[in-house]
Amino acid sequence: MAITFYCASGSPPAWRVWLALEHKRLPYTLRMLSFSGGDLKTEDFARLNPRKKVPVLTDGELTLYESIAIVEYLDDRYPDAGDGRLFPEDLKARALTRRLIQEVDHYLAPAVGPMLREVFYKPEEERDGAVIAAGREKLAAELRLFEGELRGDYLVGPVTAADHALYAMLALTVRADLKDPRTNVRGLIGPKLADWMGRIEALPYYEKTYPPHWKPV
Numbered sequence: 001m002a003i004t005f006y007c008a009s010g011s012p013p014a015w016r017v018w019l020a021l022e023h024k025r026l027p028y029t030l031r032m033l034s035f036s037g038g039d040l041k042t043e044d045f046a047r048l049n050p051r052k053k054v055p056v057l058t059d060g061e062l063t064l065y066e067s068i069a070i071v072e073y074l075d076d077r078y079p080d081a082g083d084g085r086l087f088p089e090d091l092k093a094r095a096l097t098r099r100l101i102q103e104v105d106h107y108l109a110p111a112v113g114p115m116l117r118e119v120f121y122k123p124e125e126e127r128d129g130a131v132i133a134a135g136r137e138k139l140a141a142e143l144r145l146f147e148g149e150l151r152g153d154y155l156v157g158p159v160t161a162a163d164h165a166l167y168a169m170l171a172l173t174v175r176a177d178l179k180d181p182r183t184n185v186r187g188l189i190g191p192k193l194a195d196w197m198g199r200i201e202a203l204p205y206y207e208k209t210y211p212p213h214w215k216p217v
């Protein structure tokens, strides 16, 4: 077994794979790529993923991209490693895990995408307040739904891939508040989700996976 994980700091899909590797306590080599340094645009990287996106994981002869395909592969290949399964064995719990991940990818992420692009990629004077306001409204609706999904400490039962997926997306979204207080994402997060974020942040492997460029210097 020789796993190499190609990551980039702050990418939610890459972060979910990183959390999965740590949850499973698998040995791996981390290749931290730089968006701004052009690492994803090289021909070498395109040979790993022709879409030129992170995450990518290699395990021996296998090269795999698409974050959830990677997490499912790790879970199938190393089911009982570390803290155990990220897609529960129980059929209903596994279906719920998959459904929640789909909801993160197909509803939450598109709802906040335009607002995040506005805030992260445009200088303050060029930002459109209407895009931010519309993003907040869509985010509020999404967060109300996810708030209702928290029946216990985590989304499904024990920690699953759904917790990792939702957390990474939400953590990036909260970062928008540092760039533009008009987003006030924190103000939209309900009490159950806020407590749940705290529980994810208290996981023993969390700190290790924290996006390096978010750390104060």
Ligand SMILES: N[C@@H](CCC(=O)N[C@@H](CS)C(=O)NCC(=O)O)C(=O)O
Residues within 6 Å of the ligand: 011, 012, 013, 014, 035, 040, 052, 053, 054, 055, 065, 066, 067, 068
């Ligand atoms: N559906 C893909 C999405 C991957 C993705 O969009 N990655 C972004 C970072 S969040 C990326 O690498 N973008 C390339 C770039 O910005 O140059 C997955 O889940 O792995």
